[in-house]
Amino acid sequence: MADATRLIPALRHVVKHRHRKLTTPKGSLGRVEKIRATLTALFKHERIELNHPRADEVRGYAEREKQLVHKLFKVLAPRFATYEGSYTRVHILPTPFNYNFNCPGPGPHYKYNWVALELKGNPYPPMPGAVPRNPNFLPNVLLSEARKDIHRMQFPEKVAPAPPPEPGTSLVTKRSSVRAVIPPGGTPPAN
Numbered sequence: 001m002a003d004a005t006r007l008i009p010a011l012r013h014v015v016k017h018r019h020r021k022l023t024t025p026k027g028s029l030g031r032v033e034k035i036r037a038t039l040t041a042l043f044k045h046e047r048i049e050l051n052h053p054r055a056d057e058v059r060g061y062a063e064r065e066k067q068l069v070h071k072l073f074k075v076l077a078p079r080f081a082t083y084e085g086s087y088t089r090v091h092i093l094p095t096p097f098n099y100n101f102n103c104p105g106p107g108p109h110y111k112y113n114w115v116a117l118e119l120k121g122n123p124y125p126p127m128p129g130a131v132p133r134n135p136n137f138l139p140n141v142l143l144s145e146a147r148k149d150i151h152r153m154q155f156p157e158k159v160a161p162a163p164p165p166e167p168g169t170s171l172v173t174k175r176s177s178v179r180a181v182i183p184p185g186g187t188p189p190a191n
Helices: 028-045 052-064 069-079 138-154
Strands: 047-051 088-093 114-119 170-172 179-181
Touching: 028 047, 028 052, 028 069, 028 114, 047 052, 052 088, 052 114
Parallel strands: none
Antiparallel strands: 047 114, 088 114, 170 179
């Protein structure tokens, strides 16, 4: 008999070994049906929205889907031939507002983050990602200066004092634009 580990390709997705509360009323069979339906929808539509634990679980099985064979070999296989990493991407979406969240009874309760699970290279417009950090943005400038001040207060021995000015050089004060010339052998003028 053939070795079963050689027949099934290894998953490229790291499976986190933690308990997942993804039960359904039908038990484990219902869970398998839910995973199968989610995988089929992912390969059919190439981008789906669902809750984060379900997307995290389905993402690990995305490379083993065999139902949509035509699309797998004619469309997706040429697209992913040059890919080194995973074929899926997860984007965290804003959680939809739920009017029934505090109300008892049936209805959607968004306990987990709402995410978009997509195949890389799909024909849809790109999802908005994180805004790149702009160091010249005023709040970022203020925060970086505050961070430097806190660092100077916490570690005063690491901050080297400025060397005394040499005689004959000009001294520009920060409070005014007045230049004072230090006489040779003299001391800088007091402010």
